[in-house]
Amino acid sequence: MAEPVTATVPAAPVARPGRLRWNGALIAGTLLLVVTGVVVTIASLTMLESAEGLSPDVAQPASAAHWLGTDDFGRDLLARALVGAQASLLMALAATAISMTAGVLIGTAIWTAPRRIREFALRIVEITVSYPELLVAVVLAAILGAGRWQLVLAVALANIPATARLAANLSGAIHQRDFVTTARLTGVPRRALIGRHLLPNMAEPLLIQLAASFSTGLVAMSALSFVGLGVQTPDYDLGRLLADALPAIYSRPLEVVGPTLLILLLSIGAMLVGDGLAAAADPRVTRRAPSTPRPPVTTRPAREQDSSASPATVEVRDLVVRRADGTPLVHGVSFDIGRGEILGVVGESGSGKSLTALSLSRLLPEGLTAEASRLRIAGTDLLGRPTRRELADAVAMIYQDPGTTFNPALRMGSQLTEVLRVHRGKSPREAREIITGLLEDVHIVDPPRLLRSHPYELSGGMRQRAMIAAALAARPSLLIADEPTTALDVTVAAGILRELARIRDETDTATLFISHDLGVVEELCDRVLVMKDGVIVEELSREQLRSGEVTEPYTRMLLESVPRLSATPGVGA
Amino acid sequence: MTATTGQQTGRTTEPDRPRARRARGGSSWTSFALRRLGGLVGVVVVAVVVTFVIVPLIPGDPAVSAAGPDATVDQIARVRAELGLDRPMLERFLDYVGGLLQGDLGHSFSLNAPVSEVVLRRLPFTAGLAFLALLVVLAVAVPLGMAVGALTRGGRRRRLDSAFGYTTAFVAAIPPYVMATLLVLLFAVTLQVLPPAYTRSQPGLSMLLPALALSIPSICLIARVVRRETAVVLEQDYLRTARGWRLGTLRTAARYALPNLLTSTLTLSGIILVGMLGGAISVETVFGWPGLGLGVVNAVATKDYPLVQGIVLVLAVLSALMTMLVDVLLGIVDPRVRGGQHG
Numbered sequence: 082m083a084e085p086v087t088a089t090v091p092a093a094p095v096a097r098p099g100r101l102r103w104n105g106a107l108i109a110g111t112l113l114l115v116v117t118g119v120v121v122t123i124a125s126l127t128m129l130e131s132a133e134g135l136s137p138d139v140a141q142p143a144s145a146a147h148w149l150g151t152d153d154f155g156r157d158l159l160a161r162a163l164v165g166a167q168a169s170l171l172m173a174l175a176a177t178a179i180s181m182t183a184g185v186l187i188g189t190a191i192w193t194a195p196r197r198i199r200e201f202a203l204r205i206v207e208i209t210v211s212y213p214e215l216l217v218a219v220v221l222a223a224i225l226g227a228g229r230w231q232l233v234l235a236v237a238l239a240n241i242p243a244t245a246r247l248a249a250n251l252s253g254a255i256h257q258r259d260f261v262t263t264a265r266l267t268g269v270p271r272r273a274l275i276g277r278h279l280l281p282n283m284a285e286p287l288l289i290q291l292a293a294s295f296s297t298g299l300v301a302m303s304a305l306s307f308v309g310l311g312v313q314t315p316d317y318d319l320g321r322l323l324a325d326a327l328p329a330i331y332s333r334p335l336e337v338v339g340p341t342l343l344i345l346l347l348s349i350g351a352m353l354v355g356d357g358l359a360a361a362a363d364p365r366v367t368r369r370a371p372s373t374p375r376p377p378v379t380t381r382p383a384r385e386q387d388s389s390a391s392p393a394t395v396e397v398r399d400l401v402v403r404r405a406d407g408t409p410l411v412h413g414v415s416f417d418i419g420r421g422e423i424l425g426v427v428g429e430s431g432s433g434k435s436l437t438a439l440s441l442s443r444l445l446p447e448g449l450t451a452e453a454s455r456l457r458i459a460g461t462d463l464l465g466r467p468t469r470r471e472l473a474d475a476v477a478m479i480y481q482d483p484g485t486t487f488n489p490a491l492r493m494g495s496q497l498t499e500v501l502r503v504h505r506g507k508s509p510r511e512a513r514e515i516i517t518g519l520l521e522d523v524h525i526v527d528p529p530r531l532l533r534s535h536p537y538e539l540s541g542g543m544r545q546r547a548m549i550a551a552a553l554a555a556r557p558s559l560l561i562a563d564e565p566t567t568a569l570d571v572t573v574a575a576g577i578l579r580e581l582a583r584i585r586d587e588t589d590t591a592t593l594f595i596s597h598d599l600g601v602v603e604e605l606c607d608r609v610l611v612m613k614d615g616v617i618v619e620e621l622s623r624e625q626l627r628s629g630e631v632t633e634p635y636t637r638m639l640l641e642s643v644p645r646l647s648a649t650p651g652v653g654a
Numbered sequence: 655m656t657a658t659t660g661q662q663t664g665r666t667t668e669p670d671r672p673r674a675r676r677a678r679g680g681s682s683w684t685s686f687a688l689r690r691l692g693g694l695v696g697v698v699v700v701a702v703v704v705t706f707v708i709v710p711l712i713p714g715d716p717a718v719s720a721a722g723p724d725a726t727v728d729q730i731a732r733v734r735a736e737l738g739l740d741r742p743m744l745e746r747f748l749d750y751v752g753g754l755l756q757g758d759l760g761h762s763f764s765l766n767a768p769v770s771e772v773v774l775r776r777l778p779f780t781a782g783l784a785f786l787a788l789l790v791v792l793a794v795a796v797p798l799g800m801a802v803g804a805l806t807r808g809g810r811r812r813r814l815d816s817a818f819g820y821t822t823a824f825v826a827a828i829p830p831y832v833m834a835t836l837l838v839l840l841f842a843v844t845l846q847v848l849p850p851a852y853t854r855s856q857p858g859l860s861m862l863l864p865a866l867a868l869s870i871p872s873i874c875l876i877a878r879v880v881r882r883e884t885a886v887v888l889e890q891d892y893l894r895t896a897r898g899w900r901l902g903t904l905r906t907a908a909r910y911a912l913p914n915l916l917t918s919t920l921t922l923s924g925i926i927l928v929g930m931l932g933g934a935i936s937v938e939t940v941f942g943w944p945g946l947g948l949g950v951v952n953a954v955a956t957k958d959y960p961l962v963q964g965i966v967l968v969l970a971v972l973s974a975l976m977t978m979l980v981d982v983l984l985g986i987v988d989p990r991v992r993g994g995q996h997g
Contacts, residue, residue: 204696205700208696208697208700209700211697211928211973211974211977212697212701212928212970212973213928213929213931213932213969213973214929214932215932215933215935215936216931216932216935216950216966216969216970216973219935219950219951219954219966220704220705220708220962220966222954223708223712223953223954223957223959223962224708224711224712224713225713226712226713226719296827300829303829303831304829304830304831304935304936307831307936307939308831308935308936308939308951309939309951309955310951310954310955320831323831323832323835327835327838327940330835330838330839330843330850331843331850334839334843337835337839341832341835341836344829344832345827345828345832348827348828348829349824349827351827352823352824352826352827353823356823442898444894444897444898447807447808447810448808469900469901469902470900472900473899473900477898477899478895478898480891480894480895482891485890485891485892486891486892486894486895487892487895488892488895488896488909488910488913488914489892489914490913490914490916491909491910491913495909499896499899499901499909500899500900500901503899503900503901503902503905504900548895551899555899
């Protein structure tokens, strides 16, 4: 009708119905429904006589002639179940057709209505959806009375609000998109707008809703028939048959089998189709995580057993980190960190610096394994089986992104005191006092208020300071700071660096400082390791780095690629 | 409903000073409560109007159908007067609302008793059943979902994952009254350990099967959601923090994973609890459980319209109250929900 006009409209992202991605659930569900549908249709054409005609074979048990036996009137129970299933199926289809059509019409019409009416209608739809659907169906059954068509109508009407809400939400979202606005501005008639632009873009969610309506409709209708408010004798559907079978459940338990089985087949079929459609519409659900069979975190036992007290806090020899398939990501790295020393590790992403740090904290991601000939932090041998407490004493971490490192559901006080309460056996009050002191040390202005806050109420800098306080609470031998300033802006970052320098100066804690920013590293660190492709390519003192005495071309390249932070205020000094 | 993704708040660089507090104690609670209360009022008003129009909407003469096929002209006239059909619609509506405000739900003619009395007698049965079912659901579904989520994280234990996925989907697809029938077959007919229907002498014992019938499908639904949310939460940075603090599996799960699962779990539980009120209609019929569900079925079957109106109204208000209760719980558990628009 409006062909020439719509041609001027910018290309609308129209859903292509031909590109439905079939998947297991969808195939299985469709097959189940189609096969059940065909079987019950054939049965209702051929077995009507044995399902409804009276015969002298009254109340027979299961036999070759009557697989599920017969009822009190000599009617074959299997035939009755199949014919009843066909009635249920047809009624569910009819109800679905009615509710989908009406729901989509109402939902899309709401969005083309004037604003006042639209707001009001949306509110009403929202409210109707909030009632239990079966309750609405019961009310409608009370109004319409019992019987087949009344039942179909009652269930269909009860189902409309859900579909209408979905359609209204969908068309609301689409209405705000550019191509529809353009179409409206260019004067495309409303009917054409709905037909050509709204409906095709709503197809996928509506298809899922169709499957859902069918299955809730089927269940609701059988439920109403089951409680006696739907199909009335002599008519029957699955719900009616189940209700008739229930009183005799002790004497003839087989009688409930037929209707139960068919209800299950139909509703599971509808469920599979719905799930399959949802999965096809949302590829996230089907995409599997990359296959990583779980390898145990094996560590080679320390070969050299020299127990002589070494001055270094951290000793790493021949550290290799492998992927599950054996590919090494870190190739035999060795280094020491002394007491109160800050060791910087620089390198591009993928150079292995973070994996080295995670090996030291025994927090490697799933699927990665670490091996070494020696891996110790203070007195703790990481190649053995250190307890949680030993690990907490040995190493603490500060992470890159302070926005996500705290549990959003707990107050800061509760989280920050966790380590003290769990590993140091402090009472909540003692732990609070200690952490208040530590927060003052890292220059938090009002520690009690911070402890009362939730993470989302704090700035990034405050969260990172709090993270440092939490790390120090355990008095760890090693502090690992993995790009702790990357997510912060320059002045905040400088403050954090000052804290790390202060910790070095005031405590024995060794620090492993990971960064890709040579400028920062040069200000803060006593020594620097340069890593590339999983190996240490160069080790430099701060003086060497400052004076540019680098031999490796890679280091030189890193140095040159970083804008020099010549005026990072007061760090290190 | 909006702000459930508050983790992103501090992701970008920010000045090093306290961010203006968006959710300030009292005022956020007040506006939060007012918003929820407004929703409740809307639901109740619509329910009042809908229950009122049940009678005028009945095709033909409601008095004739209510009085039954064998009624005399006198009886029909009496029913007509009782339903107030001889008076103008507006007057009847005002009467209806006025009665409701005084706690008068009308008079049941099949039971010849005030509707409010019938409702009060039946309400504890339905409320108890739904409450027990919800307890069972949460007690089973949350640990189950978390365990499966943890065991299958990052694509591990593929077989357990699909077994769980298919089993829960199948079981969840079983309608409550079919589940009830199957449970009766198993526990009452075959094993003969539980009564197949309500028995006045052992109300507690006869409550078990209906509660199971109501809860098993919901357990599957909620366990699926919890499993999915667990997988998401386990990847969060704050879980890495908790692991770095070496708090141990149980403490990490209870304090760092669980609270962050609750938002979606509770939202869904509210919907499921409301659905249970619907499910109660059929399940109560299977077990002859003398609650509101069976009550409304009987009332519809006997065309006792005042009783239908009364019970439907009470059930609708109950479901609205539950939705509000869940919203308030969400506000307590997750301070970001209360705040409203930010996130």
